[in-house]
Amino acid sequence: MNVNQFARSFAEHLDSKDPLKKYKAEFYVKDNVYYLDGNSLGILSKRSEQTVLTILNSWKEYGIDGWTKGEYPWFYFSEKLAEKSAPLVGAKPEEVILTGSTTSNLHQLLATFYKPQNIRTKILADELNFPSDLYAIKSQIALRGLKTEDHLVLVKSKDGHTLLEDEIIEGMKEDVAVVILPSVLYRSGQVLDMKKLTDAAHERGIIIGFDLCHSIGAIPHALHETGVDFAFWCNYKHLNGGPGAVGGLFVHEKHLGKIPGLLGWFGSEKSKQFNLETEMTPSTTAGAYQLGTPHILSLAPLFGSLELFNEVGIDAIREKSLKLTGYMMNLIDHKLRGFDFTFGNPIGESSRGGHIYLVHEEAARICKALKKERVIPDFRMPNGIRLAPVALYSSFTDVWETVQILYSIMEKQTYKLFDNQRDVIA
Numbered sequence: 001m002n003v004n005q006f007a008r009s010f011a012e013h014l015d016s017k018d019p020l021k022k023y024k025a026e027f028y029v030k031d032n033v034y035y036l037d038g039n040s041l042g043i044l045s046k047r048s049e050q051t052v053l054t055i056l057n058s059w060k061e062y063g064i065d066g067w068t069k070g071e072y073p074w075f076y077f078s079e080k081l082a083e084k085s086a087p088l089v090g091a092k093p094e095e096v097i098l099t100g101s102t103t104s105n106l107h108q109l110l111a112t113f114y115k116p117q118n119i120r121t122k123i124l125a126d127e128l129n130f131p132s133d134l135y136a137i138k139s140q141i142a143l144r145g146l147k148t149e150d151h152l153v154l155v156k157s158k159d160g161h162t163l164l165e166d167e168i169i170e171g172m173k174e175d176v177a178v179v180i181l182p183s184v185l186y187r188s189g190q191v192l193d194m195k196k197l198t199d200a201a202h203e204r205g206i207i208i209g210f211d212l213c214h215s216i217g218a219i220p221h222a223l224h225e226t227g228v229d230f231a232f233w234c235n236y237k238h239l240n241g242g243p244g245a246v247g248g249l250f251v252h253e254k255h256l257g258k259i260p261g262l263l264g265w266f267g268s269e270k271s272k273q274f275n276l277e278t279e280m281t282p283s284t285t286a287g288a289y290q291l292g293t294p295h296i297l298s299l300a301p302l303f304g305s306l307e308l309f310n311e312v313g314i315d316a317i318r319e320k321s322l323k324l325t326g327y328m329m330n331l332i333d334h335k336l337r338g339f340d341f342t343f344g345n346p347i348g349e350s351s352r353g354g355h356i357y358l359v360h361e362e363a364a365r366i367c368k369a370l371k372k373e374r375v376i377p378d379f380r381m382p383n384g385i386r387l388a389p390v391a392l393y394s395s396f397t398d399v400w401e402t403v404q405i406l407y408s409i410m411e412k413q414t415y416k417l418f419d420n421q422r423d424v425i426a
Contacts (some may be wrong), residue, residue, distance in 0.1 A: 018396070020317075026046055036376055042390065045240055049301075078294045078299065084309075091223045091224050097248065097285070097286040106137075109230045110178070127156055153176065180211070217239040223250050230255070245302060246295050312392065327396055329343065332406075341360050357384050359384055379422055380426070
C-alpha cells in the first residue's frame with residue numbers, strides 16, 4: 001500500500017489488518033476518549049462485569065453455601081484463577097496463587113526467603129523500583145533487628161531511567177541473601193533480562209524474585225523454565241482486574257513444601273482446613289502462601305478478564321503492543337520535533353515494555369492539558385509522561401489522534417493554562 005505513514009489513512013490501514021481489533025468491543029471504551037493509562041488501571045471488560053454479577057448472584061442465591069455451590073464455588077476460587085494465570089507467567093498451576101496485594105505478597109515472600117545469617121545478610125534492589133517495594137524491603141530488614149543503611153544495597157542508574165544488567169550482577173556480592181527486581185521498570189518501561197539475572201544470582205547462591213506489576217498481561221514470561229525463585233504482581237493494570245484487585249504470586253516448585261514465613265488458615269491443605277486444628281497443615285502448592293479468607297468480590301472480575309487473555313494469547317498481545325508503541329514513537333519523532341520531548345523508554349523491542357515514557361520539563365501541565373482534550377495519560381515524578389496504548393482496546397487510529405492532540409497542545413501552548421504540579425493522585 002503506497003500511503004503516507006504519518007497520515008490518518010495509514011493508521012486506519014493498520015487497524016484494518018489488526019487481528020485483535022474485534023476485542024475493543026469487549027471493553028467499556030468511551031467514544032472520542034483515548035485511554036492510555038492501562039498500565040496504571042485497566043478499564044472494565046464486559047466479561048469481567050458478567051463474572052462479578054454471577055458471583056453476586058451466587059451470594060444472593062446460596063448465602064454461605066456459595067463457598068461450595070454455584071458456577072464459581074468460592075472455596076476454590078483463588079486456585080481456579082491461578083490455573084488461568086499460570087500461562088501468562090509461564091508457570092505450572094500449582095506454582096501460582098491469587099491472593100493479597102503486591103506489597104503484602106512481597107512481605108510474605110521476604111518473610112519466607114530472606115533468612116540473613118553469617119555473611120549473607122543483605123538485600124539487593126534498585127533505586128528505580130516502585131517505592132512500595134522498597135518500603136516493604138526496609139521494614140523486613142528492620143523486623144530482623146538490622147539497619148537498612150547497612151543491609152539494603154541499591155543498584156544505581158546512569159541515566160535516571162534505565163538499568164544495566166551487568167551492573168546489577170556486579171552488585172550480587174557474597175554478602176547478598178536475596179535480590180528483588182522489577183521485570184519491567186515502572187517509569188521507563190525497560191524490560192530486564194530475567195534469565196540472565198536469575199542465572200547470575202543462582203551461580204552465586206542467591207535467591208532472586210521479581211515484581212511483575214508492569215509486565216504481566218503485557219509481555220510473555222517463563223518463570224518456571226527460567227528458574228526464578230519467586231515473583232509477585234498486581235492484577236489491576238494490564239490484566240484489567242479492577243481497582244484494588246487481588247494480587248498474585250509465584251513460587252517455583254523447587255520451593256513448594258517450604259513453610260511460608262507468615263501462616264494463615266487459608267494456606268491450609270484444603271481437605272484439612274476445616275478440621276480447625278491448632279497445628280496447621282500447609283498446602284503443598286503456592287496456595288500455602290494465602291493468609292486470610294479470599295476477597296471474593298475483588299477476585300470476581302479476574303475470571304472474565306483472564307478468560308479473555310487466555311483466548312487471545314499473550315504472544316499476540318505482545319506483538320500488537322510492540323506495534324502500537326513503535327508506531328506511536330515514530331509519530332512523536334516526526335510530529336513533535338522541536339518541542340523538547342525525549343524518550344526515557346528503551347527504543348529496541350526486546351527491552352521495551354508496554355508503554356512509552358516521554359520526558360519533558362513541563363510534563364505535569366502537559367498531562368493536565370491532555371486530559372482536558374480527552375487523552376488519559378499518566379504523569380510520573382519528576383518530569384515523565386507515560387503513554388500506554390493497550391493491545392486489547394487501543395487502536396492505531398487512537399494512537400494517531402493522541403499524537404495530533406499532543407501536537408496541538410504544544411503548538412498552541414495551551415498546556416501553560418495549567419500549573420506544572422502533580423495532582424493529589426498522579
